[in-house]
Structures are given as C-alpha cells and as structure tokens.
Amino acid sequence: MVDASALLVILLLVHVLLGFWIPRYSSFQPPHRFSQKVIINLLIAGIYFVAFTLVMILLRDDDAFAWKAGLLMAIARFLTLILTPNSPKSPTLALLSREAVLIISLVAVWLVCESNIAKLQVSLAKLLTLPVLAVGLAYVTMLRPASALISTILSPWIKEIDKSGSLANAGTLIGYLERLLILTFVLLEQWEAVGFLLTAKSILRFNEIQNAKVRSLSEYVLLGTLLSFSLSIAVGLLVTYILKPH
Template sequence: MTHPEVAILLGLMLAHLCGDFLFQPRRWVDSRQRHKHVSRALYLHAGLHGLLATLVLALAGSGTGMLVVSVLVVAISHALIDLGKAHLDPSRLRWFLLDQLLHLLVLLGVWLTWLGSLQPLIEVATWMATPPVLTLAGAYLLVTRPMAIAIALAMRPWSSEVSDPGTLVAAGARIGILERFLVLTLVLLGELTAVGFLLTAKSVLRFGDLRERNDRKLTEYVLLGTLLSFSATLALGLMVRSTPWSG
C-alpha cells in the first residue's frame, strides 16, 4: 500500500470521527433516540457524514460515478445503523462499540472498493500471522483474564483472612487488568523506570486508605497481590522482549 492510499482510509475515518463526535449536537442524539425514524436529526446527521465523505473522496480524485455511489452508501448505511442503535439501550457500552465498528466496516468497504483490490486485507492478514504480532497478542491476552484468575488462585489461601475490602464489585480485577496492560506496555518499550513510578504511585494512593482502616492483614494482602501482579507481568514482558524476533 502506498502512503496516499492509506491517507484516504485515514481521511474517511477522521471524517467519521468529526461527524459523530465533533459536529453532532447532543440534541440530535436525543431526538434520534426519542423519535426514531421520524427524527429529522437522523437524516441531517447521515447527510453530514455523506458530505464529509464527499470532501475526502473528491480530494482523492474519485470519478463521479464512484463518488456518488460511495457517498450514498456512507449516508444510507449511517442512517440505518444509527436507527438500529436508537432502538437499543444507549447507556450500554457494547452497543456504542458495535455501532462504531459497523460504521468503520462500511468505510473500509468503501475504501477497498475505491482501491479496486483486496490486497490491503491480504497484507494485514499476513502481517498478523507473523511471530512478533502473535507473540504480542498472546502476551496482552495473558495479562487479562488468565492472569487475573491465576493471581486469584494464588491469593486464595489468604483471602478468607481478609475482611470486606469495601471496594466496588469487580473493580479490583478491572484495575488489575488495566494495571498489567500498562506495565506490559512499559516493559516492552524498555521503560522499566516508569514501571517503578507506576508501582510507587499505586502504593501512595493505597497507603492512605489502608492506614485509615488500620487492618494489617488487608494491607499485607493488597501488597502481596500488587507485587504478584507486577512481578508476573514484568517477567512476561521480559520474556517477550527476549524472543529472537522481538528485535
């Protein structure tokens, strides 16, 4: 793929982000949610996306026929996807992510049609099947649920001795996953000093709460879990970096 070809895809995505988040008033969202297919805002929003796609494809030098068809596909599909979303619970993250994924798939289809080739998809699939990418994907997957379960099992002998920690339900597990994501990323980037700062920052944040509770067992339990999480992720990151294809 050449840089101009990739620039067109990025331009379409940028136009989508501007249309969905920068140029869309909140009242349009509310109107679409309340009035569904009779909402004027639904069609104004779809038309805006069509206009933005027109600007990108016109700059790319698309022919008139290709331009018209692509813009209609973008506008009509956007209206249909948003209409479907209007019938779902807007507070659920899954529907927001699905909505954005469908829009991006449409833009990808428009871009591939504009290129007249599936070669970009073949190149991406080939790249994703390489050892470095598969190793990174495996490492990031490991620090999510698999490592959370392993740490929970390792901590089980002491969990019964700890009183109610007084935290949000499942918040600790999610914090741990995000924490391990950060640690793994920093290790892979060779920023081990930053890992130390992250550990220190978490310790400072937790110190006040634990001191107020005056529960030594809880303090030791949290400290043990934190060190176990950091150590396992640090070891995993160093193992990934030591692979022959890590560079």
C-alpha cells in the same frame, strides 16, 4: 489528487468530526417514540451520506463510486445508531461497537477506492509472524486470563475483604491497565517506568495502609498488585526471550 495514505487520514478525520463534534440526537430531548428516533437517525445518516460523497467527489474523480461510498457510510451510521443504542450498563461496549463498524466500513471504502485489497492481503500475511503473534498473545493474556488466575489465587481471602465504597468493576479495569502498561514497559526494556508505576500505586494506597481498620483490604490489594506485576513481568520477559535472535 491526494495520495492513498492522505485519503485514508482525511476519511478518518471526516468520521471523527461527524461522529464526535456535530450534535448528536442524544444531546437534545430524547425522542419518546421509536418513529421519532428513526427519523432523527435518518437525518444523521443523511449528513454522513452528503459529507462522504462530497469528499470522494473532491478527492477522487469517480462520481459513481462517490455516491456508493457515501451510501455505505450512511447505512453503517444508521445501523450503528439503531442497533447499538447507548446503554447505561455498558456504554463503553456500545461506543466501541459503533466505532468498530464505522471504521471497518470506512477502511472498506478506502480499499475499494484505491484497489488495495490485494496489497492488504500480502501485508496481513507478512504480519502473521512469530514475533507479532507472540506479542499479541501476551497482550491478550494480560486481560481476562490474567484476571482469572489472580482472582483464583486470591479467592481464599475474598470473604474477609470489605469492598463497601468501591467503584463497581474499577479494580478490574485498573488491573487491565496496570498489566498492559507493565508488559509494554518490559517489552521496551523501560524498567524505570515499571518502578515508577509500582511507586505511584504504593503512594495511592498509603492512607489505607496507615488505617488499621482496613489492613485486610490493604494486604489484599498488595497481594493483587504483586501478583499482577509478577505475572506481567514474567510474560514480558518470556516474550522478550522469544523475540531475541538465537
């Protein structure tokens, strides 16, 4: 039998292969009736049941638990397909929701199989330390709280900006990624990477700065970029100070 860590990796591999490589019902002509959709989703859930049951039978000598594990994964797959369909407005949220439910179910199967629930509780207790919580809070702050602060600071100039031709919510996502990357680089003390990121963004905006018609937009983007960088660096330095032994 494989060890516990290898079993978890195998279960994740099976999930990835089934979830992203086998043809999904959306790849075919979409069913017009709810009953057709239910039948197709039941077939996909059945594939999950067979696959995970066989894996558990082959890797763990416990047939009774194997079919229960397969049944749990099949139910999780069916519910995610029914309750979180692809939405044109928020496909990313739908995808993340489905994967979160399935991975939680998969980890639950692994924990029960390996009797690791007590060990997990001990590990989680050890993780709840000041450094881990400080880093976690810093990353969470770089998302919506930071965006709200930057938007508030830039609000006096928002009416002067022509955003025609911009992708919807692209600026918000760019800001998220930008601040998360900067925070990571600061925590790792990779200041060269911070400089490279600032240079790369400046080059991308060079053509806009050269055009006098969009000078206000360029200045607005520059303000936002400097605020984003300053806030990320400040939070990163604060967390670094907290993590250093005194």
